[in-house]
Amino acid sequence: MPVHRRSPWSLPDSEVTPPALFRARRRFLKAGAGSLALSAGLASGLGGWVGAARAAVERPGKLAPLEVTGTTHRVDEALTDYEAVTTYNNFYEFGAGKEDPAENAHTLKPRPWTLSVDGLVARPRTFDVADLLATQPLEERIYRLRCVEAWSMVIPWIGFPLAALLDRVEPLGSARYVRFESLIDDERMPPRNRAPISYPYVEGLRLDEARHDLTLLAVGLYGEVLPNQSGAPIRLVVPWKYGFKSIKSVVRISLVEDRPLNTWQALQPSEYGFYANVNPEVDHPRWSQARERRIGEFFRRETLMFNGYGEAVADLYRDLDLTKWY
Ligand SMILES: Nc1nc2c(c(=O)[nH]1)N[C@H]1C(S)=C(S)[C@@H](COP(=O)(O)O)O[C@H]1N2
Numbered sequence: 412m413p414v415h416r417r418s419p420w421s422l423p424d425s426e427v428t429p430p431a432l433f434r435a436r437r438r439f440l441k442a443g444a445g446s447l448a449l450s451a452g453l454a455s456g457l458g459g460w461v462g463a464a465r466a467a468v469e470r471p472g473k474l475a476p477l478e479v480t481g482t483t484h485r486v487d488e489a490l491t492d493y494e495a496v497t498t499y500n501n502f503y504e505f506g507a508g509k510e511d512p513a514e515n516a517h518t519l520k521p522r523p524w525t526l527s528v529d530g531l532v533a534r535p536r537t538f539d540v541a542d543l544l545a546t547q548p549l550e551e552r553i554y555r556l557r558c559v560e561a562w563s564m565v566i567p568w569i570g571f572p573l574a575a576l577l578d579r580v581e582p583l584g585s586a587r588y589v590r591f592e593s594l595i596d597d598e599r600m601p602p603r604n605r606a607p608i609s610y611p612y613v614e615g616l617r618l619d620e621a622r623h624d625l626t627l628l629a630v631g632l633y634g635e636v637l638p639n640q641s642g643a644p645i646r647l648v649v650p651w652k653y654g655f656k657s658i659k660s661v662v663r664i665s666l667v668e669d670r671p672l673n674t675w676q677a678l679q680p681s682e683y684g685f686y687a688n689v690n691p692e693v694d695h696p697r698w699s700q701a702r703e704r705r706i707g708e709f710f711r712r713e714t715l716m717f718n719g720y721g722e723a724v725a726d727l728y729r730d731l732d733l734t735k736w737y
Pocket residue numbers: 496499500501502503504556557558559593612640641642653654655656657658659660
């Protein structure tokens with residue numbers, strides 16, 4: 412039988428839940444879902460933030476939970492299991508397989524970690540992420556995540572608006588875009604595990620997108636610090652855009668004048684653009700974007716314009732041709 416070799420940018424769009432995920436879910440069910448009681452309550456749309464959150468979401472054997480002021484955004488849809496969120500990942504620095512990051516990212520060493528913010532700012536600064544966590548009020552935000560490969564999840568992130576960080580460095584009037592860069596490190600991200608794309612992983616946003624209230628710097632999920640495979644210790648989450656915009660393990664944020672060339676656009680510009688707004692009406696050249704597979708569900712769902720965040724973000728694009736600027 413001929414072996415079909417995919418090019419690195421040929422992201423698979425599987426119609427069925429991968430078998431490994433079923434295995435992971437069974438393991439999880441056996442372990443008992445007690446520790447997820449709080450999040451399950453949020454998922455069913457009942458009640459608000461429960462004061463004793465820290466105790467309720469404790470996950471023995473994992474890193475300490477974070478201090479969170481409250482849940483500021485949510486969607487009225489079931490949360491994706493912690494197990495699925497943290498074993499079905501895209502993080503090419505640790506391999507191209509969905510389970511590779513969970514398997515390989517133990518080498519990352521996310522503490523200590525510094526994040527430099529530079530470029531067109533009045534006060535360039537290098538933040539120690541531990542200090543950032545101590546000084547920045549953290550919120551829970553339950554967002555949909557829609558990958559360009561047509562699968563999706565609902566994830567309870569912990570984090571703070573990127574705008575809060577930008578305020579601290581005072582962007583200059585000449586800054587028009589924000590460029591993000593992930594760590595690349597041969598010891599902590601051994602080259603043998605990496606998928607063959609170019610590194611560091613780079614992403615970018617227009618400054619108004621970066622300043623939008625929905626744009627989050629996430630430092631945790633399910634009430635705890637991020638596991639390495641999810642982009643520890645700090646990653647971007649832009650919920651109305653395809654998942655590849657949500658860059659992981661960020662070490663540098665630069666305010667710039669020109670539109671940054673993001674990793675996936677550089678790899679295959681006919682398939683991945685700069686904007687990458689979730690749009691059911693603009694198909695990927697190799698598959699439809701009209702529907703998606705919600706991880707953990709059997710039937711496909713309709714994909715929503717701007718991933719369901721249109722009311723909040725459509726105005727950003729009123730002068731933009733979304734077919735041309737995919
Ligand atoms: N540094 C880095 N960030 C990355 C990626 C990556 O390969 N490397 N993959 C992106 C893609 S394609 C998606 S869908 C999301 C997946 O985030 P998750 O694994 O937490 O669900 O991370 C994005 N951020």
